Amino acid sequence: MIENENQDGTAVISGVVKWFDPAKGFGFVIADTGGPDILLHANVLRNFGQSSIADGSQIRLTVQSTERGKQAVEVFEIKPPVGGTTAALSDFAELDADQLAALPLEPARVKWFDKGKGFGFANVFGLDEDVFIHVEVLRRCGMADLQPGEAVGLRVIDGRRGRMAAEVLSWEMGLRERASD
Numbered sequence: 001m002i003e004n005e006n007q008d009g010t011a012v013i014s015g016v017v018k019w020f021d022p023a024k025g026f027g028f029v030i031a032d033t034g035g036p037d038i039l040l041h042a043n044v045l046r047n048f049g050q051s052s053i054a055d056g057s058q059i060r061l062t063v064q065s066t067e068r069g070k071q072a073v074e075v076f077e078i079k080p081p082v083g084g085t086t087a088a089l090s091d092f093a094e095l096d097a098d099q100l101a102a103l104p105l106e107p108a109r110v111k112w113f114d115k116g117k118g119f120g121f122a123n124v125f126g127l128d129e130d131v132f133i134h135v136e137v138l139r140r141c142g143m144a145d146l147q148p149g150e151a152v153g154l155r156v157i158d159g160r161r162g163r164m165a166a167e168v169l170s171w172e173m174g175l176r177e178r179a180s181d
Contacts, residue, residue, distance in 0.1 A: 048075035049172025056081030
């Protein structure tokens with residue numbers, strides 16, 4: 001039984017991502033109210049518009065009780081994990097949230113991203129120069145990994161070593177954000 005369960009056996013809950021492995025195609029969420037872990041399948045996350053999610057991200061979702069336990073059915077909101085910045089992010093450490101939000105959202109495709117190396121590159125449509133993406137930027141944006149060819153929205157700055165992503169949004173989230181402007 002889920003706390004505040006609807007007649008259809010579902011409930012909207014908030015929680016924290018315990019872990020998510022894009023290669024395995026699933027992970028688990030811990031509800032703020034406690035209880036057993038909640039299965040978060042990659043397809044449910046993709047329906048929200050993301051292919052990965054950072055461990056420690058806050059999440060609001062619909063959960064359903066099944067014979068195999070609690071499972072996420074729909075994701076409504078993801079907030080990146082709270083944490084400090086690293087030296088890799090020093091190029092835009094002085095950039096506040098308003099300045100970041102004022103940067104244009106540029107449509108791009110991921111060329112490659114290696115989580116083990118901690119970085120990768122994307123190409124903004126219509127431009128030749130690649131954009132550097134650091135894993136900590138992904139984590140700060142609530143993502144854990146990117147796949148080659150994945151469409152994303154980038155807010156880009158000119159860093160000391162060239163163009164770099166200051167924010168990465170899933171393509172769907174970028175479209176939602178632009179529609180609300």
